[in-house]
Amino acid sequence: MSRVNIRPLFTGKTSTAQVRGGLCYIVESKADFLVIGQGVAGSLVTWELMRRGQRVRVLDEPRAGAASRSSGGLVNPLAGKKFPPAWRVQEALPYARDIYAALEDQLGCRLWFDQPMLRVLMDEKQVPALDRAAADPLASAFVGESFAPGRWAPQVADPLGSFVTQHAGWVDFETLVTRFRQWLAEQDLLMGEVEEPLEVAENVVYCEGWRGQENPHFSFVPWTPDRGLILHLELISGKLPPLIINRGQWLRPMWDGRYAAGATHGWDRFDQPPLEDEVMALLETIQEWTTARFNVVGATAGVRPAVNDRTPVLGRHPQDARRSILNGLGGKAALRAPFLARMLVNSLLAGEAIPETHDVARFWKG
Numbered sequence: 001m002s003r004v005n006i007r008p009l010f011t012g013k014t015s016t017a018q019v020r021g022g023l024c025y026i027v028e029s030k031a032d033f034l035v036i037g038q039g040v041a042g043s044l045v046t047w048e049l050m051r052r053g054q055r056v057r058v059l060d061e062p063r064a065g066a067a068s069r070s071s072g073g074l075v076n077p078l079a080g081k082k083f084p085p086a087w088r089v090q091e092a093l094p095y096a097r098d099i100y101a102a103l104e105d106q107l108g109c110r111l112w113f114d115q116p117m118l119r120v121l122m123d124e125k126q127v128p129a130l131d132r133a134a135a136d137p138l139a140s141a142f143v144g145e146s147f148a149p150g151r152w153a154p155q156v157a158d159p160l161g162s163f164v165t166q167h168a169g170w171v172d173f174e175t176l177v178t179r180f181r182q183w184l185a186e187q188d189l190l191m192g193e194v195e196e197p198l199e200v201a202e203n204v205v206y207c208e209g210w211r212g213q214e215n216p217h218f219s220f221v222p223w224t225p226d227r228g229l230i231l232h233l234e235l236i237s238g239k240l241p242p243l244i245i246n247r248g249q250w251l252r253p254m255w256d257g258r259y260a261a262g263a264t265h266g267w268d269r270f271d272q273p274p275l276e277d278e279v280m281a282l283l284e285t286i287q288e289w290t291t292a293r294f295n296v297v298g299a300t301a302g303v304r305p306a307v308n309d310r311t312p313v314l315g316r317h318p319q320d321a322r323r324s325i326l327n328g329l330g331g332k333a334a335l336r337a338p339f340l341a342r343m344l345v346n347s348l349l350a351g352e353a354i355p356e357t358h359d360v361a362r363f364w365k366g
């Protein structure tokens with residue numbers, strides 16, 4: 001027997017006792033799954049697996065640029081420039097609400113915040129695009145009141161008009177990952193470093209965010225990580241409507257005149273904190289379209305995990321079926337991560353097919 005460890009893997013689970021040479025050893029049984037990375041993706045995959053009775057352990061090491069700790073968390077069902085409905089939004093949105101509500105109950109904290117979003121048109125092509133969205137049977141469910149140009153001026157420059165996106169809001173990712181980690185720790189489900197994941201679990205699910213590009217098993221994925229900044233602002237003068245205001249950059253009211261604001265896009269300096277000139281550049285861009293004035297009280301940087309077709313990646317490794325992945329959530333994790341975590345787990349436990357558009361195998365060249 002090569003390995004002896006008297007510590008049971010799971011609290012409340014029995015380990016196997018073996019007798020060899022007159023000595024009694026307690027042998028650790030392997031977990032069903034080891035989840036590597038505990039941002040939003042890893043937390044939701046872990047939650048789905050545990051709900052299905054799987055024995056899960058989690059390994060997460062703090063790495064610079066973790067997106068879930070520096071995210072807007074906005075839920076925008078019509079995120080694109082021409083307001084297309086999010087992929088399978090009729091299923092993904094109600095499922096996301098259910099899962100965040102279940103996590104709120106389990107973790108004892110608030111995660112989901114309903115907050116309508118004022119979408120300010122920025123480009124003349126968006127005027128007919130909004131008309132098309134309002135006439136589209138699916139998109140129209142998310143198109144609320146629309147406003148003529150100048151409705152919000154001078155607080156918000158809106159020379160092309162604006163509309164309210166309904167069923168929008170935001171998810172508090174920072175609280176989610178912090179409280180979920182505490183909950184895992186209470187059950188003794190967090191692991192330290194492991195040399196080979198498949199020695200401690202039958203299967204491994206990699207949820208490493210932008211660090212996925214360092215994973216040799218998934219080096220065939222064309223990673224295109226995208227670094228961004230979030231600011232925390234204090235309103236010092238002016239007024240704003242009590243909505244998330246999205247005009248390319250966005251402002252989200254928090255409390256007591258505090259706002260979160262974002263975001264930028266960048267393709268380098270992935271593990272670096274925000275520079276002062278980046279912070280000031282983002283603030284100046286926002287202040288070009290609002291007469292409100294702010295002090296910066298904080299800034300963070302994170303890296304959106306993305307791939308070159310801007311579509312998430314999930315599923316088993318094409319040649320190493322015990323290794324799977326959920327990654328590439330890009331800038332739309334809040335809405336789609338719960339649905340994709342369920343899709344992955346349905347595939348792992350019940351063999352359900354993952355759409356080719358999302359299957360990690362789409363990049364495999366053999």
Ligand SMILES: Cc1cc2nc3c(=O)[nH]c(=O)nc-3n(C[C@H](O)[C@H](O)[C@H](O)COP(=O)(O)OP(=O)(O)OC[C@H]3O[C@@H](n4cnc5c(N)ncnc54)[C@H](O)[C@@H]3O)c2cc1C
Pocket residue numbers: 036037038039040041042059060061062063064065066067068069070071072073074075173207208209210211212226227228229230262263264301302303304305326327328329330331332333334335
């Ligand atoms: C500036 C910014 C604004 C954003 N705004 C929005 C928004 O408004 N709405 C929205 O829905 N999404 C938004 N996003 C995107 C969203 O935050 C991300 O898609 C999501 O958080 C990614 O989660 P993840 O779990 O895949 O990765 P991460 O959150 O990066 O988590 C990965 C975790 O794995 C750990 N890790 C990595 N490698 C290893 C390893 N080998 N071993 C152990 N641990 C490891 C890391 O330390 C980290 O904790 C934004 C992102 C940024 C950066």
